Amino acid sequence: MFVDLPGYWPGDPKPEPPKRRLSPRGERLLLALLGFNMILLVVAPVGGATLIHWLIAVLAR
Secondary structure, three states: OOOOOOOOOOOOOOOOOOOOOOOHHHHHHHHHHHHHHHHHHHHHHHHHHHHHHHHHHHHOO
C-alpha cells in the first residue's frame, strides 16, 4: 500500500546564505588591532624585563 506523505521527497536545495563581510570601518579596526598587537610583541617583553629588574632591585635592598 502506498501512502503519499507531504514532504516525503526532499525539496529543492536551499541557496547558500551570502558570506559575511567586514565593513570598511571594521576592516580598519581589525588592521589597527593587529598593528597594536605587533607593536606589543616588541615592547611588552622589554617592559616586562624592566619591571622584573626593578622588582629584583627593590627586594635586594
